[in-house]
Structures are given as structure tokens and as C-alpha cells.
Amino acid sequence: MKPNVIVFFTDQQRADTTGAGGNPCGLTPNFDRMAFTGTYASTAVTPQPVCGPARAVLQTGKYATCTGNYRNAIPLGRDQRTMAHYFHDAGYDTAYIGKWHLASGRHEVQKEERGGYDWWLGANALEATSRPYDTLVYDNENRPVKLPGHRIDALTDAAVRYIDGHQDQPFFLFLSFLEPHFQNCFDDFSAPHSGAPINPLYMPPDLGALGGTSWQHLGGYYGMVKRLDEAFGRIRDALESLHMTEDTILLFTSDHGCHFKTRNAEYKRSCHESSVRIPMAFYGPGFTGGGNVAEIVSLIDVAPTLLDACGIPVPEDMQGHSLMPLLGGKKAPWPKEALIQISEAEVGRAIRTKRWKYSVQATDRDPVLDQGSDVYTEMYLYDLEHDPYELHNLIHSRAHQGVCLALGEKLVKLMKETGEGEAVILPQEKEKIGQLAVFDGEELL
Template sequence: MERQPSNQPNVIVFFTDQQRWDTTGIHGNPLGLTPNLDRFAQSGTHLENAFTCQPLCGPARSALQTGLYPTETGCYRNKNPLPPDVRTMAHYFNDAGYKTGYIGKWHLADENPVPASKRGGYQYWLGANALELSSEPYNAILWDNENQRVKLPGYRVDALTDAAVRFVNEHQDDPFFLFLSFLEPHHQNRVDDYVAPDGYRERFQSRYVPPDLAALGGTAHQHLGGYYGMVKRLDENFGRLLDVLKSLNIHKNTIVLFTSDHACHFKTRNALYKQSGHESSIRVPMALGGPGFERGGRLPELISLIDLPPTLLDAAGIQVPEHMQGRSLMPLLRREQIKWPDDLYVQISGVQLGRAIRTQRWKYAVSAPGQDGTEVPGSDRYIEEFLYDLESDPYELTNLIEFESHRAVAERMRKRLLTRMVEAGEDEAEIVPAVTKGSGQRRVLSEEVEI
């Protein structure tokens, strides 16, 4: 018998790590890696232009849990734990009578196992702080509510999904909020390799290389086969989880979000895999399904990870806290006449301290010279780093920041960025313009500057 829908839909977050947007069929990948996600996005709501607000694991996760920029929570780098007085989505779902559960990688504490006081309010816990440091692809090690060590059988993606299936089955008669957080397709740090299930790397090695990686190299030719194999296994398990919801007859009353914390540039933009303002660092797959999101179509607006907490709370009928810095997508889905921001703001820390802003046409980024992005959250002085025309150069291969022809665009984007920084709670800063040079045949029409 089908469970009668209540006014409290279940909510599941299927959260991958370091997954590029163009690994998916809905974004043109030709390898058939994500048939389950593709079908899900096409029948629900596909957020076509989705981005992280901080391309680094811990900071991105802090934003998704709290709806606040990392500089607001203090989690601007990986080693900074979430402050105990900061409320997460779990706290709001707990208050609304939900059973809340967290399975997988946390990365918002500073120790393993993670004590109850540092788990962000989740009632059920089967997690590890930095899963890449405590487990292996075929040796999934986590800790339970009592901080007892648990070894899960199977490949790590399968093992975590098995645990999620058990949670859903046990709580099918309750309203529940489940956050399922994978490490894959993130690299395994110890070996600096993308370890796919046995036999999967070989299926995808040397098959398709995105244009930026084909041009810039990095570690793509070494790692793409394993990376794609991990994406394939994630999608298979996403399909498994959707099947479970259908078999329990709760699929029509369960909101499901699929997204990732950041993307991966395979050491083409710096010495690591992310921590830059490029699309290959910040653009992620994102889709929503279930109550409120059925047949929502493809949204072209620029959506940030920070918009998801207010969206999930709003969709579940829970009042969105006024202090959250993101915006709920629900008015867009209801086709209300609202003004959605026409630019997107990104904070960058780690190997550099930087800031970036993106419109539908332009990408502009700055960095703070001499500042350690792991030691300070922000700066009062930045210099221009790059400007890209995403219409003619979507894979960001030609930096226009020094071209005289694009100085008006850079000046407009600089003003936009400074405004966004202050809106995010940062102090006012100075951005030093780049030294310009001749532009050859390049020209920018006056009406293109504002796009």
C-alpha cells in the first residue's frame, strides 16, 4: 500500500565530490556515464548553470550545510571546523519533526572519529571527517553514533549507498532528511589516483577528453579513465536509490537533490585539482526531483551551492532563516515574477586567496598577491587575474584581462565583484587593474559589456 503523502516530504541529498558538470549526458558527455541522472534531471528540474561558491571541500560543505558563505562561518579552509553555535539544515529539519541522518564524508570537523558535538546536529551518524584519509575504495571505514569503527563491505560507493538504503527502509514511515556524502569521484590522496571499481577504468580510458583538458593536459590522460569509472558507478548507485524509493512507494513524496561540492581541473590551472575560479573548478552538475520539482524543466539562471539550503527548507515547508545568504529556487519553479541575480559570486582559498564573479557572458577573477589562502579569509587588496568571454571561449583558454578592447568589461566586472564581496559580509577592498596591451582585431560592442 502506498504511503499517503503528508505535508512533510522526505528529503535526500546525493552529494558527490569533485565532479565536473560535463561528466553528465545532460551536459553533452558522449560516454553514457550518467543515464540515471540524465533521466532524473529531464523529468524533474535541471539546474543548467550550477556552481559551487567555494571550490574546496570543507568550505563548500559549510556553505551547503548552513546557507552562509565560508567567510561568515569561519570555514574558509579545510582544517577549520564548523563552529558549534552555527545552525545547519539538520537543526531546522530536526525542529520540524524529521529524522535526520548523515552518511559518508563530513569534512567539517578537525578529528576522526567526529564527536557528537561536531556533527552538525544530525541524529543518525555513519560518517568520517576526511573519508579519503580514513578509508580506501575497497576498505570503507566510518564511525557510528557511538563512535564505534565500522567497516562496510563492498566498493565504497556501493557500501555507502547500501547504508542509505537501510536508513530509508527503516524510516520510510517517518519524514526524514538524509544527507548521503560520497568521496567519489575525488582522488584517493595516498596514491594521488582516481581509483574506479575493478574493470571500470579500462572501459573509459582514452575515450573522451573535454576541450580544456585536451588543450592544457595536466593529469587528465593519466586519470580520466578512473575518474569516469567512478562517475559511472555513482550514477548506477543513484539509480539504485531511486529504485528503492519507488519500491517503497515513497518516491512521489521524496525530494531528491543531486549535486557536487566542486569540480576538477586535473592540475591544469594550479598544482592541485580545484581551488581556482575556472569553470573546471566551480561548475557542477545539479538536479532536483520530487514534490515541487516535477517537470520543472531546465532553469538557465546562475545557481550557487549556497542557494540550496533555503531551497530545500522552503520546499519542505520549513521557514527559511533570514540570515541565510542564498536564495530559495521555489519562486522560480512557481514561475513567479522575481528578479534573480544575473551574476554569481565565488570565494577562493587554499593555494591562492582569490575572488571571482561570473555572468552568463563573462568570467572575472582576482587574487591577493603575497597572501596565503590557508591562513587568512580575505584581503583588502587584490589584483586582476583573468577575464574570459564564455560565449566564444567556454573552456577558458584565452585570458583577455590585459586587452585594451576588454577594459570596459573588466571595469564593469570589477564593480560587480566589489559589490558582491560587501554583500557577502566582507570588508571593502581595492582591486588593482591589470596593465593593458594592444588587442589586434578584438572589439567589444557597448551592449556586450553589461551581459
């Protein structure tokens, strides 16, 4: 029997909002339980820290520069095949609920721009059609549909109704929220009234050191995270009541993180962990008891993983990898680094290994008009083992010159392998900084 698949997709959620990710506030008991009993990708990153490009990566299994969706407001090409196409071809009913952000308009989405999904209840820019207590989406015929309740609950209610009505045919359901993203027109993080903002007793060290808008916004942000986890629990409860838990694959993840204006003038679009680290956990057939996957997992790996888990051949043009060979503590070939492409705030590229984060920028390119460059300049180097919150940029450290050279070579190679052209990286001037030293071989970690 083919398993059902549900993707529970949040927007702008930091990995450290979850208990599994180190948050002590108890915001996410449902996610944490799934992470501990299913499969937890403890080092999950986005390859593009902005909404539209991250969604294009997730839907297609290809890098944003490969699909052309390197920034927001670029429709997903109609020739691009998504997970919906492959699941449909395998006999699944496919459904989408919530925020899409891959079409040409801001409100309703024309059928040919829905990425192949059969059943539809969504909007392109959900923040443009709704407010926290005024949810407006569009159905298959693009008729406006008002949903009651807070936006998180309203979309969850719709998902529960869909699940209840599709018990006799395998389905692939993508449930896409706006929260805990800020409401654009207010530049505010509004928690549900019945949940109220949560006193941020835990302030992540990067926010505590750098400030930004974190003291103003973190309470509302945490309130939305808590309500999202409660909604996720409701999905799991619905599956349990319908005896569908053991027949359904669940994925909880997000498009990117949130740095609360500590790294640039807004909330994401940077190479930093606060922008690129995301929560990710799976449960269900093939994933229950899968344990912790310690390797670096990228959002680009989701499509091949879900297809593989359902016995659907993974297309050769997908650029990610299936996690299935790694489950249960198994060892299998896996990339030692992840590529991150940055747009809109900068034309940037970064490479993340277990220990290092190295990032470059094309300083003479327009971050909106240009998707890449053939010349970049070094900007950031962080030692994640000793500086996990990236508070000490080592890009000018003479002791780390070898690290920069090694990571620069890896980055250029990785960019070329993923479809970008040849690139040159210009080094920053190095100088002696304190008593820092790097031992032989550490640049390869």
C-alpha cells in the same frame, strides 16, 4: 504530508561528466533522466572550490567567509545552524552517511561537531579512514563500522538500509561520497574493479588543450562517475520499491569540479569552470516537471531551496535564495551573477555572469592563513560566450578595459553585500590584442 529529502552528494565531479552537461559517453543515465523529468540547474556553480568550505556553504546557506570555514581543517562553528537543525525542528529525523570534512579530527566525529544530525554513520576525512575496497566509518557512539564492497556501494547499501527502516517518519538524509575525488595517499583516480576504467573517448576541450594529468586519470575518474550514477539509480529503485518516490525530494549535486592539474599544481582551488561548475538536479514534490533553470544557481542556494520546498521558513541570515519561484519556467527576481571565493591555492575572488568570468587575487596574502584582503589585483577575464573552456585570458586586452571596470565594481559590491569589507582592485596593464572589440552594453551581460 511532509516530503522526505535525500541529498546525493559527490566530491569533485565536473558538470560535463553528465549527459545533461554535454558528455557523450553515457556515464550518467540516471542523473540525466532526473534532470530531464525533474528540475535541472544547467548553470550550477560552487562558491568555494574546495571540500570543507563548500560543505560549510551547503550546510548553512552562508558564504565560507561568513561561517569562518574559508579553508579545509577548520571545524564548523558549534553556533552555526545547519539544514539538519532546521529539519529536526520541523519534525524530521536527520541522518548523515559518509564524508563530513567539517570537524576537528580526521577520523571519528564527536557528536557536538556533527552539525545537528541525529543519526550518524560517517567519518570526517573519509579518505583517511578508508580505501576504495576498505570502508571504515563510525556510528552514533563513534564505534568503528566496516562496510563491505566498494566504497560507493558500501555507503549506498547503508543509505538503502536507512531508507527502508524509516518509512513511517519524514527524514532528511545526507549521503556524502568521496568519489570521484582522487585517493589522496595514492594521487590516483581508481575506478571500481568490476567497472574498470572507461576509455576517455570524450576529452573535454580544456583538458585536451591543456593536458595536465587528464590522459592518466580521466579513465578512472569516468569509471567512478559511472558507478556513482549506478548507485544513484539504486537509491531511486529503493524508493520506487517502497512506494516512496512521490513522497521524496531528491537532490544530486557535488562540492566542486576537477581541472586535472591544468590550472595549478592540483585539481581545484581556481576560478575556472573546470573547478566551479557542478552537476545539480532535483526531483520529487515541487520539482518534478520543473524544467531547466537557466539562471546561475550556486551551492549556497541549496539550503534555502530545500527548506522552502518542505514548507520550512528560510532563516533571514541565509545568504542564498530559494529556487522554488523559478520552477516551471516562471520569472522571478534572481541575482545575475555568482560570487566565488578561493582559498588555499590563492586568496582570490571571482564573479561569474552569464557571459563573463572575472577573477582577482590578493598576491601579498597567505592563501592558508588569510581568508581575505582589502587589496586585490586583476588576474583573469574570460568571455564564456565565445570561450566557454577559458583558453584565452583577456585580462590584458585594451578592448575589454570597460568590461574589467564594470565587473570589478560589481565584484567589490557583491563582496561587501555578502559580509566582506571594502576592497580595492588594482588593474592590469592593458594593450591592444588582435582585432578584439567590445560593443556598448556588452560589459553588463
